[in-house]
Amino acid sequence: MTRIAVVQTTSGIDPARNAAALAAAIEEAGVNGAEMVFTPEMSGVLDRDRARAAQSIVREGEDQVLVAVREAATRAGVWVQLGSLALRRHDARYANRSFVIDSQGNIRARYDKMHLFDVDLPSGESWRESAAYVAGDRPVLAATPLGRMGLSICYDMRFPDLYRALSDNGAAILSVPASFTRPTGAAHWHVLLRARAIEAACYVVAAAQSGIHEDGRATFGHSLVVDPWGEVLLDMGEGAGIGYAEIDPDMQREVRARVPALQHRRVIPAPMVIG
Numbered sequence: 001m002t003r004i005a006v007v008q009t010t011s012g013i014d015p016a017r018n019a020a021a022l023a024a025a026i027e028e029a030g031v032n033g034a035e036m037v038f039t040p041e042m043s044g045v046l047d048r049d050r051a052r053a054a055q056s057i058v059r060e061g062e063d064q065v066l067v068a069v070r071e072a073a074t075r076a077g078v079w080v081q082l083g084s085l086a087l088r089r090h091d092a093r094y095a096n097r098s099f100v101i102d103s104q105g106n107i108r109a110r111y112d113k114m115h116l117f118d119v120d121l122p123s124g125e126s127w128r129e130s131a132a133y134v135a136g137d138r139p140v141l142a143a144t145p146l147g148r149m150g151l152s153i154c155y156d157m158r159f160p161d162l163y164r165a166l167s168d169n170g171a172a173i174l175s176v177p178a179s180f181t182r183p184t185g186a187a188h189w190h191v192l193l194r195a196r197a198i199e200a201a202c203y204v205v206a207a208a209q210s211g212i213h214e215d216g217r218a219t220f221g222h223s224l225v226v227d228p229w230g231e232v233l234l235d236m237g238e239g240a241g242i243g244y245a246e247i248d249p250d251m252q253r254e255v256r257a258r259v260p261a262l263q264h265r266r267v268i269p270a271p272m273v274i275g
Helices: 014-033 050-054 064-075 153-160 160-168 183-198 249-258
Strands: 001-009 035-037 079-088 095-099 107-112 118-120 126-128 139-145 146-153 174-175 203-206 210-212 217-219 222-225 232-234 241-247
Touching: 014 035, 014 064, 014 241, 064 079, 064 095, 079 107, 095 146, 095 232, 107 139, 146 160, 153 183, 160 174, 160 183, 174 183, 183 203, 183 217, 183 232, 232 241
Parallel strands: 001 035, 035 079, 146 174, 174 203
Antiparallel strands: 001 241, 079 095, 095 107, 118 126, 139 146, 203 222, 210 217, 222 232
16 A cells, blocks of 8 residues: 545645645655655646736746755655646747656656647636647656556546556556636536546546635636545545545556456447448
8 A cells, every 4th residue: 555645736826835835735745654745737836817927937947846846855755746837848838747756856757738728618717728838749657656657637637548548558547637627627527537547447646726716716626536446535625735545556456357448448440430
């Protein structure tokens, strides 16, 4: 059994404050016996005012939140799945980038969000992630103390082909950091994450933003840990905080033996259309 910590945040518009809060949470999790800590999407800055946010978005090597998290991981002696940061690319556009950081503060893996969220909601909210961000072009798996981890971010969770590629290539755990809106969260968050866990026979860890943020947006919260049978081991509800769960590799092996669906997957050809 391996203990993990999930950090649920209400990130604001000031990277320095967000960095300090993350570092404190990582160190607290280490004191409480966690071997790996998970943080939400956009852990560094959450600001829908693009002009204002642009002042805080820098290149990876200059990002103070990434520096603070790497230093905290080293002090605490824990691994960190840093959900994501908004980072400036070489072409002046942005990447929504996730990191796996080891207990010495080394970056072991990076993943850029592949599916970008463009939508007009009945509530009047409108999101155009592709207006500023460039989508990633490949899935990423990282070796961790929990086993091979498949990386994804938020809206990716709606695309099961991504998780099939990850589980086909040995994923034991899937990370889905998020900043989910309240309407879509209430409708789909739990059912989609449980489905991803069941169909891949993997643990799913989804650290989420929660609450009313400085920029005025409202996020759903309910950071989850789901086991390979689809049972919810942790649901953090609303509000900032730290939750804990136990990951059991033996349980995953038992589930895959009981329902060996991964072994029965087939390449599906294009359908025959009749009529």
